[in-house]
Amino acid sequence: MGKLERHATIADVAALAGVSVGTASKALNGRGSLREETRMRVREAARQLSFEANAGARSLHSGRTYTVGMITTDTIGRFSIPVLMGAEDALGAGEMSVFLCDGRDDPIREQYYVKTLLSRRVDGMIVTGRRTEARAPIGANLPVPVVYAFISSADPGDCSVVPDEAGGARKAVEHLLAVGRTRIAHITGPEHHNSARVRAAAATERLAEDGLSLVAPPLFGGWSEVWGRQAVGILLAGRTEFDAVFCGSDQIARGVCDALRAAGRRVPQDVALIGFDNWDVMTEACQPPLTSIDLDLEGLGRSAAQMLLAAINGSPSPGRHAHPCRLVVRESTVRESTTVPLP
Amino acid sequence: MGKLERHATIADVAALAGVSVGTASKALNGRGSLREETRMRVREAARQLSFEANAGARSLHSGRTYTVGMITTDTIGRFSIPVLMGAEDALGAGEMSVFLCDGRDDPIREQYYVKTLLSRRVDGMIVTGRRTEARAPIGANLPVPVVYAFISSADPGDCSVVPDEAGGARKAVEHLLAVGRTRIAHITGPEHHNSARVRAAAATERLAEDGLSLVAPPLFGGWSEVWGRQAVGILLAGRTEFDAVFCGSDQIARGVCDALRAAGRRVPQDVALIGFDNWDVMTEACQPPLTSIDLDLEGLGRSAAQMLLAAINGSPSPGRHAHPCRLVVRESTVRESTTVPLP
DNA sequence: ACCGTGACGGCAATCGTTTTCCTAGTTTCC
DNA sequence: GGAAACTAGGAAAACGATTGCCGTCACGGT
Structure with missing residues (x-):
């Protein structure tokens, strides 16, 4: 069989069922008062012609599309x-x-x-x-x-x-605190990017609530792995001690992870690492798998x-x-991958 | 001002312009013969009411949506x-x-x-x-x-x-041959995946045309970085010498790249590396940037x-x-990132 | 003065569906 | 047995836009 030539209209259905157009419409939409036998006959005709009501014509009448x-x-x-x-x-x-x-x-x-x-x-x-x-x-x-x-x-x-990026950043910090880290660094995207500023501010604020602060001012740069690697260099050169890094994106975190490993620091034993975005490609490829904040x-x-x-x-x-954002815990912050309940 | 209550219809436009509905339609669509003055009057009315013809009603008539x-x-x-x-x-x-x-x-x-x-x-x-x-x-x-x-x-x-995955695989092999490599390994996705089989077969076939063959049977596994790393282990353990790896995906290639570096092999000096998919996230993060086949x-x-x-x-x-697929040359196959013309 | 001829625009049919009203039967009940 | 009350289904008017067909002017030619 070739393809059907034309869409069946309700008039075709009505003709086949031997009723009027209005009746056919009522039969198909369950309106009006019709004999069950008639209703069935119309339905059967519609099925046979594989009739689908023209949505355009319908909305012409109903006003909604x-x-x-x-x-x-x-x-x-x-x-x-x-x-x-x-x-x-x-x-x-x-x-x-x-x-x-x-x-x-x-x-x-x-x-x-x-x-x-x-x-x-x-x-x-x-x-x-x-x-x-x-x-x-x-x-x-x-x-x-x-x-x-x-x-x-x-x-x-x-x-x-x-x-709720601020909320997400707070959750990240809270998680790091919950696993016992207090010397936290923050590496993130470009400062002209609103997300970077908001997350940095929220992290700082959350730490302040516990009387703490970041070990160094937030490192603004780009969202890439390359920047993550560079930033670790800056951090290590600064000789500030740190036991956790909160990253503004998973890509940054992965770069950070690679650079830390290259520098002989173990994740998470020496440095706990948390990303942002929960992008499966990054969190899964990271060694170890990356804890992150999911934007849902x-x-x-x-x-x-x-x-x-x-x-x-x-x-x-x-x-x-x-x-709201969600915290997703993986092995870059805790040894076992069991979920840590939040405080 | 609150939001507009209702869409203007052509009847509204016609009324405002003081013409009949049909005339309004003709004026707006450039049909019929109307005085320029009338046409302008209608157009102005339409603009004033921000009239947009109801596409549903229109297609009811034209039969096309x-x-x-x-x-x-x-x-x-x-x-x-x-x-x-x-x-x-x-x-x-x-x-x-x-x-x-x-x-x-x-x-x-x-x-x-x-x-x-x-x-x-x-x-x-x-x-x-x-x-x-x-x-x-x-x-x-x-x-x-x-x-x-x-x-x-x-x-x-x-x-x-x-x-044209087969064509892409052939281009990959041709590029490796063009940069002087002859001992080529192939690491790719799961064998039950059609793409993996087709690409492997095409690569083998292209090599055969030059009287060559893969240094080892294709390594089928997964599409992931993890598999890329594992596969390098297998390859190195096998003691087969190789000077190029053609990977079934960029993720595999990146895993391969990391593992090769860890094993002390330089890319591209010791081993030329080419991926598949040309996924920017991977090709750019890879060190060095990854040559790949773009599916366009x-x-x-x-x-x-x-x-x-x-x-x-x-x-x-x-x-x-x-x-057709496209070859995108980066530094994982040639020292300078200048594009190498294909033979 | 009359007819022919463009030019301009109005009228109404059309597209496919829904819905309101109406009519013709059939019951039901007094 | 006849009026009221239903029931089943038909006829037609929307909905918004397009378009073919006509009517009505004004004007020019004979």
């Missing part, structure tokens, strides 16, 4: 994916389909997508992507609700869901989607919502 | 993303929007998505994802064209676009999308299409 747009501002990367997947999952459960739009960090392209999505009458939009700072709102007075996920909108009235991006995406659904149904949640 | 569905079978991963982005890019250029569906390797979910997409009257579908083997077609006698990207359909009549997944996605567009317009390209 059960569709949302997802715009990623930067090109889709390691961070956007889980957010995207979490959102897709939550929306799928609400019978919503997702339009994917890759903004590629181009405002023109982005505005084009907004217009396209509006013309497609999406019920709402999710904006995601990575940025060092909050981003300008995607549009003013849009006729549909918008939720910013991972990234946050510069307008505090907009609904943004972002990871998939959960964040899911949560953002749920807020969007709520907003669509008339209950918006304006403002900035911090999504 | 300018929409395609993209189904990823496994959960979206490192390989699917570039394919997805390439496709999205090519489709966007054709004014098409993309529905994203994450099949999560669940056939039920997948079938649900196919139904949903059909009810949304997509003009076509792209199926992507990673599998060890060809996959069962997503549906029989679908009323819209389907293109498989990266993954391939078990039905040889379906249009599949897949990387983004190009592959773009190409798949173009075939889909062609199929939608009535010119299908049935069958399996191999998308």
Whole structure:
């Protein structure tokens, strides 16, 4: 058989079942009062023609498309994916389909997508992507609700869901304290990056609550392994003693780990090591496997989607919502890989 | 101002411009014969109401939705993303929007998505994802064209676009030969994985064409760094001399690199090293940076999308299409990072 | 003065579905 | 036996946009 020529319409179904179009509609949607026998006959006809109601025509009538747009501002990367997947999952459960739009960090392209999505009458939009700072709102007075996920909108009235990075950094420090370390160093990304500043500040603050401080000012650099290795050199040259390093990313941590080993320091016996992001590629390849802070991006995406659904149904949640991070303990902080309960 | 209450319809525009609905439509679409003054008046009214034509209503009339569905079978991963982005890019250029569906390797979910997409009257579908083997077609006698990207359909009549892995492996071997290596080892993923077998076979075959063979049978294992390190141990224990290693993945290559360095062998002086996938995270973190084979997944996605567009317009390209791989030379095979032209 | 001819725009059908109203039977009950 | 009360299903009006077909002007030519 070749491929089917044309989609069956409800008129085809009605004709085959020997009823009127309206009756067929009622039969398929369980509306109106029909004899069970009629209902079955229509259903059978629909099955036979593999009829699927035209969603476009349907939404023309209902005013809702059960569709949302997802715009990623930067090109889709390691961070956007889980957010995207979490959102897709939550929306799928609400019978919503997702339009994917890759903004590629181009405002023109982005505005084009907004217009396209509006013309497609999406019920709402999710904006995601990575940025060092909050981003300008995607549009003013849009006729549909918008939720910013991972990234946050510069307008505090907009609904943004972002990871609780400060909380994550505090958890990291608390874990190091819990395993008995007090001389902690911090190696992280570039200072102009908001995440780096926030995490460093939170770590410092948490230590201060226990009357402690970092053994040296935070080492700002890049997010890479290379920087991790370099930073260890700086740290060792400074002759400051340290028994733990809190890293701003797993890549940095891995570089740190390699450099420490090369310098003859054992992880975790001499130095406990904790990363950030819980990126499996790094945490698993690290020797030993790396303890890290998980941003729970998939959960964040899911949560953002749920807020969007709520907003669509008339209950918006304006403002900035911090999504909690999770500590994942591996062997770079404790000998056995048993989970250490937090205080 | 609060958010706009409702989307403007063409009737609103017509009323504001003082013309009939049909005239408004003609004015906005450049059809019919209208006075320039009228046209401007309508356009101005549309602008004022920020009118965007309802795409659903429009496609009801035209029969086309300018929409395609993209189904990823496994959960979206490192390989699917570039394919997805390439496709999205090519489709966007054709004014098409993309529905994203994450099949999560669940056939039920997948079938649900196919139904949903059909009810949304997509003009076509792209199926992507990673599998060890060809996959069962997503549906029989679908009323819209389907293109498989990266993954391939078990039905040889379906249009599949897949990387030319054999060609890539041959390029890798050719490069090693070109830089003067003849004692080549091959470390790769699990033997049950089709890619591992194909690449190993192609490498062997290419060597045979020069009257050579691998210094040892291919070492099948996993795709991980850990396996790369282990495999070097096996290789060294075997006392076979080798001056190059062709690895089945960049992760393996990185493990190999670390283990070689630990064993006192210099890369590339003693051993030239080439990976597969050209995954920036690995190639850049590797010391020295890793030469690799790029699958050009983004190009592959773009190409798949173009075939889909062609199929939608009535010119299908049935069958399996191999998308060429690219050699990317870095310092793990040549001292200077200058590009070496291929023979 | 009359007809022909463009130019301009309105009218209405159409796409596929849902939903409201209505009509024609069939019961039911007094 | 006849009116009321249901029941089953049909007819038609939406929903928003496009488009083919017509009517109505104004103008020019004979």
